[in-house]
Amino acid sequence: MAGSNPNAKPMNLTLKVWRQKNRISQGGIVDYQVKDISPDMSFLEMLDVLNEDLLRQGQEPVAFDHDCREGICGSCNLFINGRAHGPEQGTTTCQLHMRKFSDGDTITIEPWRASAFPINKDLSVDRSAFDRIIQAGGYVSINTGGTPDANEIPIPKDIADRAFEAATCIGCGACVAACKNASAMLFVSAKVSQLALLPQGHVERKTRVENMVAQMDKEGFGACTNIGSCAAECPVGISLENIAILNQEFLSAKATSNNLA
Amino acid sequence: MSWISKTLTSSIGRKIIMATTGLFLCSFLLVHLLINLQLLRHDGGASFNFWAEFMGTNPIIRFMEIVLMLGFALHIYQGLALAIKNKKARGAQGYVVNHSEQNSQWASRNMALLGTLLLIFLIVHLMNFWIRSRFDAFGGLAEVKVPNLDHPVGDLYSVAATSFKIPWYVALYALAQIALGYHLWHGFRSGFQTLGVKHPKYTPAIYYTGYAFAVVVSALFAIIPIIMFFSDAYQPRLPTEQAVEQSLTEAPDALR
Numbered sequence: 001m002a003g004s005n006p007n008a009k010p011m012n013l014t015l016k017v018w019r020q021k022n023r024i025s026q027g028g029i030v031d032y033q034v035k036d037i038s039p040d041m042s043f044l045e046m047l048d049v050l051n052e053d054l055l056r057q058g059q060e061p062v063a064f065d066h067d068c069r070e071g072i073c074g075s076c077n078l079f080i081n082g083r084a085h086g087p088e089q090g091t092t093t094c095q096l097h098m099r100k101f102s103d104g105d106t107i108t109i110e111p112w113r114a115s116a117f118p119i120n121k122d123l124s125v126d127r128s129a130f131d132r133i134i135q136a137g138g139y140v141s142i143n144t145g146g147t148p149d150a151n152e153i154p155i156p157k158d159i160a161d162r163a164f165e166a167a168t169c170i171g172c173g174a175c176v177a178a179c180k181n182a183s184a185m186l187f188v189s190a191k192v193s194q195l196a197l198l199p200q201g202h203v204e205r206k207t208r209v210e211n212m213v214a215q216m217d218k219e220g221f222g223a224c225t226n227i228g229s230c231a232a233e234c235p236v237g238i239s240l241e242n243i244a245i246l247n248q249e250f251l252s253a254k255a256t257s258n259n260l261a
Numbered sequence: 262m263s264w265i266s267k268t269l270t271s272s273i274g275r276k277i278i279m280a281t282t283g284l285f286l287c288s289f290l291l292v293h294l295l296i297n298l299q300l301l302r303h304d305g306g307a308s309f310n311f312w313a314e315f316m317g318t319n320p321i322i323r324f325m326e327i328v329l330m331l332g333f334a335l336h337i338y339q340g341l342a343l344a345i346k347n348k349k350a351r352g353a354q355g356y357v358v359n360h361s362e363q364n365s366q367w368a369s370r371n372m373a374l375l376g377t378l379l380l381i382f383l384i385v386h387l388m389n390f391w392i393r394s395r396f397d398a399f400g401g402l403a404e405v406k407v408p409n410l411d412h413p414v415g416d417l418y419s420v421a422a423t424s425f426k427i428p429w430y431v432a433l434y435a436l437a438q439i440a441l442g443y444h445l446w447h448g449f450r451s452g453f454q455t456l457g458v459k460h461p462k463y464t465p466a467i468y469y470t471g472y473a474f475a476v477v478v479s480a481l482f483a484i485i486p487i488i489m490f491f492s493d494a495y496q497p498r499l500p501t502e503q504a505v506e507q508s509l510t511e512a513p514d515a516l517r
Contacts, residue, residue, distance in 0.1 A: 016357075018357070027354070029357055079356060081358060081360065082356065082358040082359045082360030082361075082363075083360055083363060083364070087363075108357060108358040110356055110357060110358070113351060113352055113354060113355060113356055114350060114351060114352060115349060115350050115351070115352040116350065178361070178364055180347070180351075180361060180365075180370050181347035181350055181351070182347070182350040182351045182352070183272070183347070183350070185272070213271055213272070213273055214267075214271065216272065217271055217272050220349075220350060221272075221350055222272075222346060222347035222349075222350030222351070223272040223275060223276060223343050223346060223347055223350075224272065224273075224276060225276070225279075225343070225347070225369070225372060225451070226276075226369065226447070226450075226451040226454045226455065227365045227366075227369040227370055228364075228365050228366075228369060229361055229364040229365040229370075232364035232365060233364050240454065240459065241459045243454070243459075244454055244457045244458065244459030245457070245459075246273070247273055247276075247277070247454075247455055247456065247457045248457035250271075250273045251268075251273075251277065251457070254264060254267075254268040254274075259264065260263075260264055261264065261267075
């Protein structure tokens with residue numbers, strides 16, 4: 001196979017996987033053995049191998065979320081060996097390769113754990129709380145017309161870069177999963193500062209931050225205590241600076257918005 | 262619910278309450294420390310008693326004492342309430358394996374635990390010193406005369422000198438400062454982050470100031486009872502009916 005490492009030896013692993021029948025049932029860790037795993041496989045491909053084995057044995061496969069498998073969609077939310085998206089920094093689970101593990105390793109795989117992210121089944125969690133936060137204000141609803149000419153709206157490079165960095169958030173929920181308090185502050189701050197930094201976002205700037213923070217609290221996420229696990233585990237490197245921006249945005253919106261309720 | 266109460270009860274409003282009260286309590290620590298350091302002067306407690314009297318009688322300080330108590334009450338209440346809320350947010354089932362030590366500092370993850378230890382220390386500390394110096398019913402203080410004041414003042418120094426000859430008491434005070442140090446290690450910089458101060462020019466300075474503040478303040482607080490325990494220079498005055506004269510220049514032996 002092109003690009004594969006000819007010296008890579010296949011691995012045998014012990015997996016400790018969280019199995020849970022549905023939202024209300026009690027889950028638990030179940031041990032599985034997987035054999036002949038190529039170090040070139042991604043973590044999800046290794047789980048595919050496990051599921052094929054389970055299917056052959058007539059057992060129910062492990063449910064886990066995945067979609068693009070190239071680090072863009074933010075679906076593959078797995079808590080691997082006590083870390084969100086596994087031991088490697090700056091990657092999603094699909095970008096994590098089995099070469100980061102060794103033959104004979106035991107790997108514990110759990111779903112994101114947060115009251116606001118109920119478990120659907122096994123490793124698959126319901127992250128629609130994030131969707132509802134976005135629906136509360138994470139958009140620009142003004143009519144922007146046709147495609148504008150380049151540089152018609154002047155935005156300094158520095159601001160554009162910072163807005164872009166915030167916009168790289170893929171909404172995977174690793175911040176919530178890693179946070180001791182299961183706080184969604186890093187996610188919300190990325191979405192708020194992305195739009196607050198750009199002129200198109202200024203129209204709804206104040207109501208946006210007010211509504212998104214209110215929705216975040218309503219969903220039952222914890223409060224931020226500036227621990228910093230979120231930014232450390234974020235696969236796209238959203239910085240804590242965004243939370244400082246969110247705090248400023250929220251305070252100034254509360255102090256000056258026309259919303260009296 | 263009005264917009265003000267909505268602001269203050271939101272998760273961001275509550276962290277702003279934690280930050281402002283926390284940083285205010287840092288300023289209190291600084292004043293407290295400066296006065297505590299007077300204990301180490303070899304003047305038989307004259308300087309310490311002078312400043313204790315000042316803190317107990319100056320109208321601005323007495324007003325700030327009420328603000329301080331409100332600050333403590335808010336900080337403690339919010340801290341505990343947030344810890345409960347945050348525990349709930351994780352859900353009934355926590356992680357089976359969690360290596361949070363690989364993504365964050367221990368102090369940052371254990372602020373509620375450290376805060377609770379400090380609360381226990383605070384209660385013991387207030388019962389021994391503060392209540393006694395304010396209310397005669399709880400022991401009261403012997404009276405001494407200090408230079409520059411024409412009236413006798415409470416001898417709080419002797420309370421300290423007596424307390425810090427008791428080994429378990431010295432150990433409690435010194436160990437509590439470890440909790441204080443870790444609490445400040447995270448708390449100082451966290452307060453600025455919450456208030457929205459995050460800037461490439463200032464953030465590194467805030468971090469290092471916070472770390473230095475945590476280490477220096479807690480170490481100095483801890484070393485005072487230890488020095489007073491091991492040194493013979495710090496002796497409590499024996500109780501007498503008469504208010505004795507203290508001097509800033511004479512050796513403490515002359516006073517006993």
